[in-house]
Amino acid sequence: MQSRILLALAHTAIFFFLIVPASAQSDQADESLKLREEVQNRGWLAYSSRSENGTWDIFLSRPDGSQRQNITNSADYEEAAPRFSPAGDKLMYRRLPKGTTINHDQWGFQGELATCNPDGSDPQILGGEGDYPWAVWSADAKKIACLTKKGIQIIDLQSREIEKQIPRNGIYQQLAWSPDEKWFCGTANYKNEYWTVVRMNIETSEINALRSYQNCTPDWYPDSNHVILSSRPAGQAGAKGYGYTQLWEVDGEGKQHKLLYGEDGLHIYGGAVSPDGAYVIFTRCPEDGGGAEKSGGTLCIIRMKDTPMVGGESPDLRQLHPDAKSGPMIEIDKGWEPHWTSAEIKAAP
Numbered sequence: 001m002q003s004r005i006l007l008a009l010a011h012t013a014i015f016f017f018l019i020v021p022a023s024a025q026s027d028q029a030d031e032s033l034k035l036r037e038e039v040q041n042r043g044w045l046a047y048s049s050r051s052e053n054g055t056w057d058i059f060l061s062r063p064d065g066s067q068r069q070n071i072t073n074s075a076d077y078e079e080a081a082p083r084f085s086p087a088g089d090k091l092m093y094r095r096l097p098k099g100t101t102i103n104h105d106q107w108g109f110q111g112e113l114a115t116c117n118p119d120g121s122d123p124q125i126l127g128g129e130g131d132y133p134w135a136v137w138s139a140d141a142k143k144i145a146c147l148t149k150k151g152i153q154i155i156d157l158q159s160r161e162i163e164k165q166i167p168r169n170g171i172y173q174q175l176a177w178s179p180d181e182k183w184f185c186g187t188a189n190y191k192n193e194y195w196t197v198v199r200m201n202i203e204t205s206e207i208n209a210l211r212s213y214q215n216c217t218p219d220w221y222p223d224s225n226h227v228i229l230s231s232r233p234a235g236q237a238g239a240k241g242y243g244y245t246q247l248w249e250v251d252g253e254g255k256q257h258k259l260l261y262g263e264d265g266l267h268i269y270g271g272a273v274s275p276d277g278a279y280v281i282f283t284r285c286p287e288d289g290g291g292a293e294k295s296g297g298t299l300c301i302i303r304m305k306d307t308p309m310v311g312g313e314s315p316d317l318r319q320l321h322p323d324a325k326s327g328p329m330i331e332i333d334k335g336w337e338p339h340w341t342s343a344e345i346k347a348a349p
Contacts, residue, residue, distance in 0.1 A: 088343025
């Protein structure tokens with residue numbers, strides 16, 4: 001555990017040495033240490049990471065990277081994509097056969113749905129291979145919503161009965177349920193355009209576009225009025241003309257768009273907002289998709305008040321966003337699909 005933290009600190013130091021002017025390096029390093037101290041006791045992170053035996057497992061750590069622990073620790077399965085329940089008293093993830101390659105676009109259809117206590121104890125398997133696709137928690141964790149071919153289904157976890165089914169209306173992956181339970185959002189085909197993130201009114205099934213053209217992996221802010229998502233704006237020069245994926249904030253009407261973090265040469269995925277709305281966690285990875293097919297990306301945390309932020313030299317991106325800041329940012333671990341809870345978790349025996 002200590003070696004991982006020391007490595008993260010070393011990476012942060014190298015990052016500042018290479019791209020920040022010498023006169024500002026000391027201040028930036030101090031600010032990064034302050035940020036690490038700020039988040040240290042603000043709950044827990046859950047994320048997928050490669051274990052020593054090479055399989056994907058679910059790990060917990062404090063938001064500063066300390067107290068890291070493998071809570072599934074299975075050599076016979078690949079476990080990935082953890083999500084805390086809203087109260088932080090349960091954890092949901094996908095369990096796949098050992099050796100399965102996790103598809104960064106299709107993982108919600110892969111493997112079995114599993115739940116456990118937040119310390120990894122009392123694991124339960126719900127259904128079989130491919131059942132309960134793209135499952136997400138209700139506010140009280142007594143129900144889940146799933147994105148099926150028949151429609152979006154709301155299912156009671158105790159009885160396993162379908163309580164409600166509504167049309168998908170083009171949503172095909174990455175379902176998310178707002179904290180106030182009034183909205184879904186997801187990646188959709190909308191008005192003949194792929195990779196559009198949309199918002200759906202659960203009561204009426206009406207949808208509106210939040211952001212069009214090359215967008216994915218949406219998640220809700222605590223206020224249920226904003227969405228964080230990954231976006232690859234058109235017209236970028238890098239990555240063979242396709243550009244690099246950035247992290248953006250969009251309001252529920254799809255009218256106000258704000259860059260949160262971008263960096264030329266790296267793709268930004270796995271964006272999630274801390275329970276208090278004050279911080280953002282994400283992965284930085286040179287590979288499109290966030291590295292699910294390999295070993296993930298670098299888990300990073302920034303302050304919401306320091307956004308918009310641009311990393312690295314990124315001259316073109318800085319020209320497009322002249323108000324963007326340069327830091328601070330801290331690196332936590334190597335992983336994929338992080339999630340954050342404010343609940344306190346005690347380690348299982």
